[in-house]
Amino acid sequence: MPRFSPPRGALRLAAASLAAALTLAGCATGPDPGPDLVTGDDGGSGPASTSESATASLPALTAPASELSWTDCADSAVRTYGVRPATGTRIECAVLDSPIDPADQDAGTLTVSLTRVRSASTPTQAVPVVLTTGSDFPSTLGALLLATGPGRSLLDTNPVVAVDRRGLADSSAVDCLTRDERTAIFTNGQVGRARDTAARIETLTTAAASASDGCTEALDPTQLSYSIANAAADIDTLRRAWKVDRLALLGIGEGADVVLAYTADFGGRAGRIILDTPTAFGKPAKDRARLTAGGVQSALQTFAQRCAAADSCPMGGDPAGTLARVLADARAGRLGSLSEAQALSAITTALATSPSSSATTRQVATMVADAANGDVDTLAAAAERGATLRLSDGQLLARCNDATGTVGQNEVPALITRWADQYPLTGTDTAMSLLRCSGWGTAPTSNPPSDLPVVPVVLNTTDDPVNGGQGARELNATLLRAGVTPFAVRWDGLGYSTLANSTCAAALVTDYLGTTPLSGPTERDCPT
CATH class of the missing domain: 3.40.50.1820 (Alpha/Beta hydrolase fold, catalytic domain)
Incomplete structure (x- = not known):
């Protein structure tokens, strides 16, 4: 995939003439709120309640004129x-x-x-x-x-x-992290001998802060222009x-x-x-992470249950146990260079990017079973694909722009203890992921809509x-x-x-x- 690679300290902007900008912007200098909502029968006392106006008729949609x-x-x-x-x-x-x-x-x-x-x-x-x-x-x-x-x-x-x-x-793809920064973030700090919680937290927060400095320098003054x-x-x-x-x-x-x-x-x-x-x-970052940990845990359990219900599940007679063992091995450094974060990304990305079917279940289960038996090649390839699709520099930048209520590194050990008990497959990794935006600037919070058309x-x-x-x-x-x-x-x-x-x-x-x-x-x- 082509990448936009500005040097640190400069941002290459796509050239645009004033005429083109005016054409696309419609001469506006801010958000165009659009057509007024349908008004009530009194002919103009203000917008009708959304539930009334929205159910009475649907706004007209048209094909592009240009x-x-x-x-x-x-x-x-x-x-x-x-x-x-x-x-x-x-x-x-x-x-x-x-x-x-x-x-x-x-x-x-x-x-x-x-x-x-x-x-x-x-x-x-x-x-x-x-x-x-x-x-x-x-x-x-x-x-x-x-x-x-x-x-x-x-x-x-x-x-x-x-x-x-x-x-x-x-x-326009952002490319502002170093290789070492990416590795630390991809692995949630599980680099080299950094296996225990304290070492991983230190490795990840250091890399995140360094990445923030580098991207801020490369993108200045637009580093907060990647929000929702x-x-x-x-x-x-x-x-x-x-x-x-x-x-x-x-x-x-x-x-x-x-x-x-x-x-x-x-x-x-x-x-x-x-x-x-x-x-x-x-929702604040911690609340969103907790919801993610619980939901992805449920998805992985459903995956194991579906495999168990099929004939000859590749993960054996205890699919849930095999899955848990592979993730535990990754967490402990027993899957070679593959971290827990990478193993989880490999499995969840494979489940997300194929149709929901028995064939997908079997294919992903085979990958997990191979890793359980010492062959991690397929899982490693899937982890690389997961990083490419889900953790590019631009995605990290966008997520950090959007983060609200960021979590400090001193809060993470307690979250790991609590979430690892509640969500044994996902809790530790999700809590560690909160540190990926350590030291990053955040864009102004977007407010929810007060009404809908x-x-x-x-x-x-x-x-x-x-x-x-x-x-x-x-x-x-x-x-x-x-x-x-x-x-x-x-x-x-x-x-x-x-x-x-x-x-x-x-x-x-x-x-x-x-x-x-x-x-x-x-x-x-x-x-x-």
Whole structure:
């Protein structure tokens, strides 16, 4: 994957003429809130309550009036992400220059990468769905997963356009850490002889602080311009380039935070809001980590249970025990150079980036079983892929920009003790991960939307191997405070995206993208 590699002390900004900036920005100097919400019958006493206006009608969505310069990139996308969509899938790429600071048009631009995914049946003038996975993965991977799994039926009616979070892909990818800093962060401090908790904490916090200094120097003065608010602004740059009033938005995992930030900052420009396995918007870092530890623990237990229920599980008669032993061996340094963080990343990434199926369960179980028997080659390769997809310099920068209520290194030992008891597979690693942003600056906190222009759809599974799937419960309170009761869909499966893995969820989303409001129960179940 090409990388943007500024020297420390300088930032290379994509060139943009004033005319181009004015065209894309619509001559605005800040967020464009969009069309007013529907008013009440009195003709103008103010916006109607969101629950009333949003259920009475759906905002109109239109196809782009002006298109980007799309080029075929199927071969490179498959090669980069290791995911091969269904036959006939059309994969095209484009780039877009977006203002670094939407409130300061003279601050320069950076390049945002986009990927459009369609099927052979997608109508030419169909309304696109704008997809973001936030900092979980490059959003392009999220689009490929959708095109690979059962949810690809959505593509027969609507194209999906993935907007990679700034700093993650192609020419604008941030590259500001040293090799040693990356190694310490990838391994959560488990480098060389740093095996005990105190040594790991010292190694990780030292590397994190050094990485912060280096990235701050390389990116100054824009080191805090990679937050979810900036990601939301990039999406609105796309809306203006398309010359449409509203967007259909799909946020998967941490991408749901980006969609909510967009809704808060750009008001009625959100014409549809789909939140898929969302994280807990606005929660402090420690609370988000605790939810992740519990949810990923549940996902790993479900993985072991599914293997146990199948014929001839590669992990033997006690799959849960085999999985626990491999992770314990990694924690103790008995898997060669593989750390616990790398082993967990390998397993959870493999589960997240393949369709939820018995074949995926067996493939990942074989990898774990091989490691238990002393052959760590496949697990090591999967760990390298996990680092590439989930822990690039740009992703670390974005997550640290977003962090709230950061945790000090003196708090971590107690968290490890408590969480390791509650979540034996994930607790120690999750607590250590809180130190990856030690010493980093954080961007201003994004506020949740106070109202929404449309009732959102929330898709969720409690067995998400990336974020844990526990955020939907927390998010529900945020939506209620905004005056809406979402359409909530539960999928009792194991996977990163409910939409990608469920034809039932895809059918509901297809209906939601139409002109008729959804009806029926607001809580539904989709079969696995």
